[in-house]
Every structure is written in structure tokens, then in C-alpha cells.
Amino acid sequence: MKRLVVFLFCLVAAAPASLAKPSVTAARVGPHPDMTRFVLELSQAPAFEIFTLQDPYRVVIDLPEVDWRIPPEGVPRGKGVIEDLRFGLFQPGRSRVVLDVKTPVKLRKVQILRPDGKYATHRLVIDLQTVSRSAFRTKNSRKIVSRAPLPAIQAVAGPSAPGKPPSDRRPTVVIDAGHGGVDPGATGVSGVAEKDLVLQYARELRRQLLAGGRYRVVMTRDSDVVLPLRRRVARGEEAGGDLFISLHANINKSRRVRGASVYTLSETASDAEAEALAAKENKADVLSGVNLDGQSPDVSMILIDLAQRETMNLSKNFANTMVGELGKSTRVLNNTHRYAGFAVLKSPTVPSVLVEVGYMSNRKEEKLLRSRAHRKKISSAIVRAIDNYFKSHG
Ligand SMILES: [Zn+2]
The missing domain is CATH 2.60.40.3500 (Immunoglobulin-like)
Structure with a gap:
């Protein structure tokens, strides 16, 4: 031996x-x-x-x-x-x-x-x-x-999301784990990176949604890679998404602040904090060294067209449902549903929300966020919100 x-x-x-x-x-x-x-x-x-x-x-x-x-x-x-x-x-x-x-x-x-x-x-x-x-x-x-070349970049990080088979009549939920690769997102008090934390939440949410058998689920990323914001939105659309949920975790200078919050797209922000948050989240492409081909990375001035209005109303309805369900399971911020110019929520056709699952700058909340039990709890609150949403809009 x-x-x-x-x-x-x-x-x-x-x-x-x-x-x-x-x-x-x-x-x-x-x-x-x-x-x-x-x-x-x-x-x-x-x-x-x-x-x-x-x-x-x-x-x-x-x-x-x-x-x-x-x-x-x-x-x-x-x-x-x-x-x-x-x-x-x-x-x-x-x-x-x-x-x-x-x-x-x-x-x-x-x-x-x-x-x-x-x-x-x-x-x-x-x-x-x-x-x-x-x-x-x-x-x-x-x-x-170099003389020996690197392998070519695949059409900005990987293949397109698979389209919906016509025989499948279940709603498609697109889960977007924020950040990734060279952009770690925020860093928690224990040193955990937002990109890793939210990928775990995305996987748990997918597991619960698939277990119920009522939804098709598409992840924008399922590994630690860079995915430009435009590609995230495009993947949601290519997949024939009926809902798009972008998962993030926040930090605050004041370490006492804690609670989950839900955001939707708007030209004008609900408050200065939401505006600053959108500016921060919209920086992901800059941090990742994504070549924006002459497009300004500053998307805080987001122009919204008419086709988007209906989608925005649906997004708001879903966000309010989600706030209700999250509030039953975890601490939430005051005025939990806020809005601002988030580039990743800009699909004109797929109702989209961004969830900040909590504050990684608060020691207690960060510990909670890293626990499996809390991940399950938050995910089941999101699943209940998805169920409620499709009951009234499906
Ligand atoms: Zn983030």
C-alpha cells in the first residue's frame, strides 16, 4: 500500500x-x-x-x-x-x-x-x-x-443564455449574482467578498426555485468571472426572462446600519443614498477593466423609453411584494423599496429588481449573512415573493 x-x-x-x-x-x-x-x-x-x-x-x-x-x-x-x-x-x-x-x-x-x-x-x-x-x-x-497569443476573448464572457423552449410554459426567473472576477464588490468585516457571498445566495435561490418545479431558472453567472452589466441585462432578455433579480450585499460607513433593501429602476433616485448606491454598483464595468467602446461608464443619467414604463410598473409591484416577504423573515431598512438609475435593471422588457441582502459592514449582520440558515431564510422569502407575483401577474 x-x-x-x-x-x-x-x-x-x-x-x-x-x-x-x-x-x-x-x-x-x-x-x-x-x-x-x-x-x-x-x-x-x-x-x-x-x-x-x-x-x-x-x-x-x-x-x-x-x-x-x-x-x-x-x-x-x-x-x-x-x-x-x-x-x-x-x-x-x-x-x-x-x-x-x-x-x-x-x-x-x-x-x-x-x-x-x-x-x-x-x-x-x-x-x-x-x-x-x-x-x-x-x-x-x-x-x-506577447508573441504567443492569449486565447481570444469569447463574446464578452461566455455563451448566451439559452432561450426558452416553446413547450415550456413555466415562467423564467433570471438570477444575477452581482460583481465577479476582478471586481469583488464590497468587502465585509470578516473579509468576505460580496461577489462570493451573493453567488452563494444565487445558488441557494436557484436550488429552492428548481425544487418547486414551477419555474425555469437561468443564472447570469455561476462562477467567479467578470460579466459586464450590459451582458447581464442581455442574458435576461435572451433567456426570455419573466423576472430578473440582481443580488448584492451592501456596506455603510456607519457600522450600526443593517437590514435588507430592494431597488428598482428610476430616472430620479428616491434618496441620496440610493443614488450613491446606484453610482457604486454601476462602476462594476470600470473596476473590471471592461472596454466600453466609447460608451460612458457613467449611466447615472439613464434615459427611459415608453416601452419601459409598463415593465417598470411590474418591477415596482414585484419589489413591494418582495419587501413584504423579506420583512417577515429578516430585518429590513426603513423605506425598504427605493429606486435609482441602476444600469443592470435597465431591460425594457424584463421586470427587474436589485436586492441588497444586508450590510456586510455590520458585524452581527455579516455573520448572519454568511450562515446557511440565513441564506435559506432569505431565499425562501424571495421565492414566496416570486410565487405571489406570478399569482397576480402570471
Ligand atoms: Zn454590489
């Missing part, structure tokens, strides 16, 4: 290194008088695509799917022209690092350095130089790619 174990171990150890995911073991920022150097240390020389974006200015570094082995405390703070940085999966096969930069920059030099006497790792070295706004706009060589 012992010999067998040893033999298996040898098999694993002998697997060719090229099959293993490259790992990133260190990241450094070095400010210099005339440029800022960003260095990633990797176990192998990676393929890469590096480009800049504006509104706001960012540098995006795409790599093959890598194992990010840098502990949170090892991630460098902003220095030089780099203000902040994030890392995550962009889509299966492609990892992404986003650098927020204080000024427009150009990629002055990108190089891969092989292991040498001093370093045992491969290093991807990127030199960023501040340029004027006009130089940034006129420079056309803003993308630098």
Missing part, C-alpha cells in the same frame, strides 16, 4: 510543468522620477495582452488563467502613478490585473525577464510613463501583446 502511494506521488510530481497553471508569486510597484515600474513574478513566462483605458484611466494586464499566490497583505499599495490594483478571473482561461492610474499613461516598455542569478522567477516588467491627455488620445499603439 505504501509503495502505491509513493508511486502515485511520483506521477503527480512528474506532470509536465507546462500543464500546470502559471502562478504569480509576487507583485511590486517601483516609482522612478520619470516612470512607474510594475513587476509581476511568475513561475513561467506568460502570454499577455496589456492595454490602457480611459474614463477613468486604467492599465489592464491580461494573462492566461493563473494561480494568484500573493496573500492580501503582499499586494502592493499604490505608488507613483499607480493608485490601486485589483486581480481576478476575467473569464475561464484568462486572468486580469487592473491598475488604476492617476494620470493618462503610455506603456513605455514591456519586457519578460528570465530567471537569473538574483531571481528564480520569470518577471513581467511594465514601465508606465505619464503623458498628456491629448497624447493619450492620439497614441494608437496602446495595446502590447
